[in-house]
Amino acid sequence: MQTPILEMKSITKEFPGVRALDNVTFSVRQGEIHCLVGENGAGKSTLVKVLSGVHPYGTYSGEIFIEGELQTFNSIRESEKAGIAIIYQELALIPELSVYENIFLGNEITDGMVIDSNESISQAVDILKKVGLDVNPLTKIKNLGVGKQQLVEIAKALKKDVKILILDEPTAALNENDSDNLLNLIRGLKEQGVTCILISHKLREVLEIADTITVLRDGRTVVTLDAHKDVVNEPVLIKHMVGRSIDNVYPKREKIQPGKEVLRLENWSAFSYNLGRDILKNININVHEGEIVAIAGLMGSGRTELAKSVFGNADGYRLSGKVFINGVEEKFRDPGDAIKASMAYVTEDRKANGLILIDDVKHNISLANLNEIVTGGVINENEEILVANRYREQLDIRTPSIQQKVRNLSGGNQQKVSLGKWLFVHPDILILDEPTRGIDVGAKYEIYTIMNSLVQQGMSILMISSELPEILGMSDRIYVMSAGKINGEMLVEDATQENIMQLAVDY
Amino acid sequence: MEDSKQSNNIRNQFKNLVDIVKVNISDYFMFFALVIIMIIFTITTDGVFISSRNISNLINQMGYIAVLAVGMTLIIVIRHIELSVGYLAGFLGAFAAIAMTFWGWPVYAVIPVVMILGMLAGMLTATPVARLGVPAFVSTMAAGLIYRGALLLVTMGTGTIVIRDPVFNAIGNGFIPDLPLEGLLPGRHKLTLLIGLIAIILSIVTSIKNRKTKLSYNFSVPRTSLFILQLVLVSGLIGYVSWILSGYNGISWSLVILLLVVIVFQFITTKTPLGRHIYAVGGNPEAAELSGISVSKITYIVFAAMGLLSSLSGIMYASRLRSATTTAGLGFETDAIAAAFVGGVSAAGGVGTIIGSIIGALVMMSLTSGMNLMGIDISIQYIVRGAVLVLAVVFDRITRKDK
Numbered sequence: 001m002q003t004p005i006l007e008m009k010s011i012t013k014e015f016p017g018v019r020a021l022d023n024v025t026f027s028v029r030q031g032e033i034h035c036l037v038g039e040n041g042a043g044k045s046t047l048v049k050v051l052s053g054v055h056p057y058g059t060y061s062g063e064i065f066i067e068g069e070l071q072t073f074n075s076i077r078e079s080e081k082a083g084i085a086i087i088y089q090e091l092a093l094i095p096e097l098s099v100y101e102n103i104f105l106g107n108e109i110t111d112g113m114v115i116d117s118n119e120s121i122s123q124a125v126d127i128l129k130k131v132g133l134d135v136n137p138l139t140k141i142k143n144l145g146v147g148k149q150q151l152v153e154i155a156k157a158l159k160k161d162v163k164i165l166i167l168d169e170p171t172a173a174l175n176e177n178d179s180d181n182l183l184n185l186i187r188g189l190k191e192q193g194v195t196c197i198l199i200s201h202k203l204r205e206v207l208e209i210a211d212t213i214t215v216l217r218d219g220r221t222v223v224t225l226d227a228h229k230d231v232v233n234e235p236v237l238i239k240h241m242v243g244r245s246i247d248n249v250y251p252k253r254e255k256i257q258p259g260k261e262v263l264r265l266e267n268w269s270a271f272s273y274n275l276g277r278d279i280l281k282n283i284n285i286n287v288h289e290g291e292i293v294a295i296a297g298l299m300g301s302g303r304t305e306l307a308k309s310v311f312g313n314a315d316g317y318r319l320s321g322k323v324f325i326n327g328v329e330e331k332f333r334d335p336g337d338a339i340k341a342s343m344a345y346v347t348e349d350r351k352a353n354g355l356i357l358i359d360d361v362k363h364n365i366s367l368a369n370l371n372e373i374v375t376g377g378v379i380n381e382n383e384e385i386l387v388a389n390r391y392r393e394q395l396d397i398r399t400p401s402i403q404q405k406v407r408n409l410s411g412g413n414q415q416k417v418s419l420g421k422w423l424f425v426h427p428d429i430l431i432l433d434e435p436t437r438g439i440d441v442g443a444k445y446e447i448y449t450i451m452n453s454l455v456q457q458g459m460s461i462l463m464i465s466s467e468l469p470e471i472l473g474m475s476d477r478i479y480v481m482s483a484g485k486i487n488g489e490m491l492v493e494d495a496t497q498e499n500i501m502q503l504a505v506d507y
Numbered sequence: 508m509e510d511s512k513q514s515n516n517i518r519n520q521f522k523n524l525v526d527i528v529k530v531n532i533s534d535y536f537m538f539f540a541l542v543i544i545m546i547i548f549t550i551t552t553d554g555v556f557i558s559s560r561n562i563s564n565l566i567n568q569m570g571y572i573a574v575l576a577v578g579m580t581l582i583i584v585i586r587h588i589e590l591s592v593g594y595l596a597g598f599l600g601a602f603a604a605i606a607m608t609f610w611g612w613p614v615y616a617v618i619p620v621v622m623i624l625g626m627l628a629g630m631l632t633a634t635p636v637a638r639l640g641v642p643a644f645v646s647t648m649a650a651g652l653i654y655r656g657a658l659l660l661v662t663m664g665t666g667t668i669v670i671r672d673p674v675f676n677a678i679g680n681g682f683i684p685d686l687p688l689e690g691l692l693p694g695r696h697k698l699t700l701l702i703g704l705i706a707i708i709l710s711i712v713t714s715i716k717n718r719k720t721k722l723s724y725n726f727s728v729p730r731t732s733l734f735i736l737q738l739v740l741v742s743g744l745i746g747y748v749s750w751i752l753s754g755y756n757g758i759s760w761s762l763v764i765l766l767l768v769v770i771v772f773q774f775i776t777t778k779t780p781l782g783r784h785i786y787a788v789g790g791n792p793e794a795a796e797l798s799g800i801s802v803s804k805i806t807y808i809v810f811a812a813m814g815l816l817s818s819l820s821g822i823m824y825a826s827r828l829r830s831a832t833t834t835a836g837l838g839f840e841t842d843a844i845a846a847a848f849v850g851g852v853s854a855a856g857g858v859g860t861i862i863g864s865i866i867g868a869l870v871m872m873s874l875t876s877g878m879n880l881m882g883i884d885i886s887i888q889y890i891v892r893g894a895v896l897v898l899a900v901v902f903d904r905i906t907r908k909d910k
């Protein structure tokens with residue numbers, strides 16, 4: 001038998017209060033696509049960070065062999081030299097720099113002292129061709145969509161000779177089309193002999209692309225499956241991941257007759273001073289009590305902008321049109337007003353504008369509704385602990401304690417903190433922007449169950465999502481947005497992936 | 508069997524303790540550093556440093572910088588900087604002097620008016636920052652130039668303005684009265700000791716009350732032995748400081764003001780929604796805004812508080828010198844910023860405590876005082892203080908880096 005290209009033996013990694021990896025053994029064959037799956041906080045990101053030198057040699061125990069040789073990486077640079085490239089869960093591009101500048105960031109091609117931009121650009125063109133991205137290398141990153149940015153990340157990783165390419169949830173923020181492109185690219189790289197390790201919560205794509213699948217749970221290796229020999233399907237994977245089976249990821253909800261109208265937008269338009277153009281055009285939508293209304297659409301179709309403009313307009317667009325809450329016209333001056341009118345908005349980007357990463361779990365959960373735990377002008381910290389523990393339990397937030405800094409939680413658990421924070425506001429109208437991005441199947445199921453029970457108690461949910469199965473599985477009614485307009489509306493009974501996509505791409 | 512279980516248990520507890528210390532090392536480090544600096548100076552000055560007289564002096568000299576450091580902490584926590592505070596303090600001190608000496612205003616009117624002016628000045632500086640996103644660096648530097656000009660303008664005719672009001676001058680030089688108990692504890696300031704005793708009792712009572720509340724919520728609390736150790740340490744500290752102060756003239760009015768400022772700001776920042784909002788804005792302004800916190804409102808409030816504290820600083824300084832001078836306030840902002848950073852604030856925002864900055868101010872002032880006593884030349888003093896500042900910040904970065 002051939003020596004594996006990568007072998008990690010008995011890896012144990014501890015953080016204060018958490019054993020993130022417990023004696024993990026992980027072996028990857030030359031030239032395969034090896035998928036790593038597991039619940040939020042199972043240790044997937046930590047494992048690849050150990051491999052890439054983010055957690056340097058000596059901060060973990062165990063051994064790493066590449067092509068049979070023991071490795072002791074002290075930094076990312078050293079692992080790069082050994083042919084390992086990693087693309088992190090969070091994009092790490094500089095928005096104000098151009099595509100080619102980003103690709104060579106930290107490894108600039110120089111002619112003497114100065115950067116040789118001609119050479120850089122011509123090499124960038126070659127690399128971009130390799131990843132199938134057709135953009136001008138002088139374009140600034142901020143002018144590209146997320147899907148293309150992701151490809152630039154990969155181009156950046158591929159500029160050197162890469163033996164092992166690691167991708168941590170690369171498709172979490174991508175729509176189906178961009179995801180498919182990316183998966184094809186990975187297949188292409190495999191043809192060229194690059195070994196890939198892919199972390200993903202999207203089991204469908206894992207099953208589509210993997211040669212081998214390793215499941216982690218609570219920091220331990222549960223099983224390694226050969227996708228071509230063993231019986232692998234979603235139920236099997238889910239069972240290994242969460243330790244029990246989930247029959248239907250989208251729990252059934254008894255459909256009730258929607259109640260009175262709670263939210264209505266009339267001719268809602270928004271002009272962005274930054275972009276110098278209209279980003280929302282004459283939008284008319286409504287939401288009823290006890291209803292889950294979904295907004296489908298492509299990345300950049302204006303869904304998040306719609307949510308933010310209604311929720312107190314923090315970005316300062318010039319607005320026109322009317323908002324009615326429970327039939328009464330409202331003019332929100334800031335998000336505080338919207339919260340007072342019983343709205344809540346769980347943001348799409350929890351790191352940028354959802355959470356205070358340097359603060360702990362309990363402070364994040366209480367932040368938007370401190371009034372509820374204030375007695376005589378003073379925050380009752382004991383009540384705060386109770387509240388935080390309540391949401392920790394209800395949402396199954398995996399953290400050693402509610403005193404843990406949110407920054408130290410795994411991506412999915414951060415998302416749950418964000419959700420807990422807004423549930424604590426006890427809203428009547430809950431806007432969820434990509435509520436399950438980066439969340440594992442088990443937790444997804446829990447969040448869907450919570451959504452169901454919330455609407456059954458009379459709450460209304462407006463859900464923005466790029467995952468069509470989620471929209472079809474959870475919503476009652478669907479609006480499809482495209483280029484800042486509502487392109488269509490349908491009941492879920494009449495919706496299919498195809499007719500939604502048709503409306504979404506039709507300008 | 509039982510035995511090994513127990514020893515395991517103890518080992519685990521010890522490991523937890525080590526973990527806690529590791530995590531919080533940067534929080535306590537400066538306190539230990541302060542103690543060590545004080546011990547070193549006490550040795551090198553044959554005990555003069557820790558004498559009642561010197562400590563009392565040190566606190567009075569520190570007062571007007573320490574109140575600025577409190578405000579500066581909050582300014583830096585919300586990711587800004589305030590460069591005008593020194594000149595503002597100088598100008599407001601001169602204003603107070605003119606109002607009393609030339610206009611004949613009573614001191615009880617002058618002080619509140621000056622404090623209100625300080626607040627307004629802070630809000631004025633904040634306006635371009637909060638409304639238009641002008642960098643505070645620019646806005647406050649410009650304001651500093653203007654105040655400096657204004658100070659020169661009002662002191663132009665007279666030069667130094669002497670203040671004769673005894674009440675005003677007591678702020679920077681006077682001490683609280685003593686109890687009329689001649690026979691008891693001669694050479695000691697009895698009221699200071701009494702206040703120390705009351706403070707100890709209060710701290711013990713509130714600690715026990717907090718512990719009881721926590722228990723009634725079924726939360727885990729530190730073990731009884733640890734808890735008692737903590738009480739003993741805190742009581743000992745308060746007792747020791749009161750004892751030293753009672754050996755000279757007792758608690759000074761400067762210290763009274765400083766303590767009030769610290770108590771009020773510590774309370775606001777740690778116990779109230781306003782405090783939480785300030786740290787949230789510093790930690791992530793966008794997330795704070797979307798949580799219904801008005802970032803511009805918080806900016807106004809913090810700058811207004813800074814202005815108020817600048818006015819206090821100006822009053823304390825003018826009072827201490829018994830006059831307003833053309834150079835009053837020069838360089839105060841640098842000292843305040845240094846104290847805040849030594850005390851552990853982070854320029855990235857969202858991190859920094861009031862108590863930390865007071866310890867930072869104490870460290871810087873101890874260095875000055877100790878080196879003065881040792882007769883070290885001012886040139887070397889600057890170098891040492893610069894080195895300590897950079898070392899403190901470097902250490903803070905290293906211990907906080909938890910990746």
Ligand SMILES: Nc1ncnc2c1ncn2[C@@H]1O[C@H](COP(=O)(O)OP(=O)(O)OP(=O)(O)O)[C@@H](O)[C@H]1O
Nearest residue numbers: 015020040041042043044045046408409410411412
């Ligand atoms: N720097 C850190 N400090 C403390 N704890 C950490 C740190 N990084 C990770 N952890 C903890 O280690 C565990 C594993 O986290 P990791 O990020 O590897 O999970 P994951 O499998 O990638 O999850 P997700 O699917 O949510 O991204 C979690 O409990 C997390 O809270």
Ligand SMILES: [Mg+2]
Nearest residue numbers: 045089410411
């Ligand atoms: Mg992860």
